[in-house]
Amino acid sequence: MKALVINGPNLNMLGIREPGIYGSDNYETLVQICQDAADELGFDGIEVFQSNHEGAIVDRIQEAYGSIDGIVINPAAYTHTSVAILDALKAVAIPSVEVHISAVEEREDFRQVSYAGMACFARVTGEGLSGYARALEILASHLKEKQASI
Incomplete structure (x- = not known):
């Protein structure tokens, strides 16, 4: 099993950006959390990717087709605006889990819509980086169940 973790804009600023x-x-x-979890869960490989650019995220999702078994995605601000990321996830049809560090469902009204989440089979919010x-645990379980049913 190979996993891809995708992080959207401003996540590279963790520790500086709104620590509250x-x-x-x-x-x-x-x-490191992603790499450690992937090792513990039996993934053969994991890539953690971050970009502040919507097109780069779309490109990386498309490049995953045929080589990645599952995606964990935190589109960050693009969660609420990017039909392009939604369409890329739907196009490749790779099992995906949406993750958010904060409890977005408890935040501003505009954060209540998740376009990317419409292509994901599960969502984790409000658990901080441990989310x-x-x-990845949810993704691994899903992929193992899928493999067992083949």
Whole structure:
């Protein structure tokens, strides 16, 4: 099993950006959490990708077709605006889990719509950076169930 974790705009600023909402851990900590979780869950490989550019995220999703078994995605601000990311996820049809560090459902009204989430089979919110490990756990379970049914 190979996993791809995609992070959208401003997540590279973790530890600096609004620590009251996103915590004081930096992006490197997030990457390490993902790598450690992937190892524990039996993934053969994991890539953690971040971009502030919508097109780069769409490109990476498309590039995953045929080589990645599952995606964990935090589109960040693009969650609420990007039909392009939704369409890319739907096009490749790779099982995907949406993750958010904060509890977006408890935040501003504009954060209540998740376009990317419409192409995901599960969602993890409000668990801080540990939510990424939880999202990878959900993804691994889904992929193992899928493999067992073949």
